[in-house]
């Protein structure tokens with residue numbers, strides 16, 4: 412395996428109708444890494460994934476995927492990458508096995524029988540291979556979709572919100588599967604809105620309205636944010652958010668159960684604000700969460716997702 416990153420893009424940009432929806436995104440992803448791709452709706456995650464897998468041509472920027480040039484090798488890249496789109500299309504009135512056979516044929520794969528049998532075994536679906544895909548639960552559908560887009564044994568997997576709307580146990584099992592694939596050397600870039608999933612990634616890229624705002628492990632992202640946080644406990648603590656958010660020094664305030672969680676850029680200013688507003692509440696310093704950082708970054712980023720015409 413070469414030392415070069417599995418995915419390396421620089422200045423990747425996409426413009427739709429005069430609006431820059433991906434704005435000079437630069438990132439590297441190492442082989443066998445699981446990178447989480449997070450950001451508000453409409454921030455350019457899908458568009459970036461499509462450029463990386465060769466489906467969309469960037470308006471600016473360059474990159475390589477498995478050493479192949481994005482500008483000149485799009486056809487080869489498409490063959491080496493597995494891309495699971497949002498609402499990946501399974502045929503509901505075909506059985507599990509028939510769906511897998513279909514995707515194997517669509518890719519023109521050799522050894523179809525072996526590939527489909529292996530996929531069924533990895534999924535634990537051998538005994539149910541004759542079941543109609545339409546009768547599977549949401550979690551199993553997503554696992555079948557993952558099997559369909561890994562039949563050609565891609566070295567890179569791009570997953571676009573693969574577990575949206577799936578229950579926690581099924582999401583956990585799906586992620587076990589992703590970790591197994593990464594253990595076999597597959598590189599994964601996966602978009603998600605779930606914080607628990609972000610924490611299961613080796614590292615994270617956070618994009619807000621086209622601009623990459625943070626990159627690193629979850630610890631690095633929290634540390635680099637420079638945020639500080641306090642948690643308050645006591646009578647009425649959970650109702651203080653509206654008052655606290657108006658105070659200078661308070662970037663965010665939110666109730667968690669009966670406690671109040673506040674964040675700011677400077678400890679002294681944050682402490683002053685909470686002591687002024689709620690001196691009877693017990694305030695303790697806590698670690699900001701990844702979610703705090705993402706909401707903070709999102710609020711600081713100009714929302715370009717709605718075009719305003721004169």
Ligand SMILES: Nc1ncnc2c1ncn2[C@@H]1O[C@H](COP(=O)(O)OP(=O)(O)OP(=O)(O)O)[C@@H](O)[C@H]1O
Pocket residue numbers: 427428432450451452453454455456457458459716
């Ligand atoms: N083919 C297209 N033509 C015009 N605008 C587009 C096209 N595809 C995407 N967009 C716009 O580009 C922006 C980025 O969309 P994209 O789907 O990449 O965001 P996203 O981060 O994946 O969002 P979500 O989290 O909601 O899936 C959005 O404002 C979207 O409306």
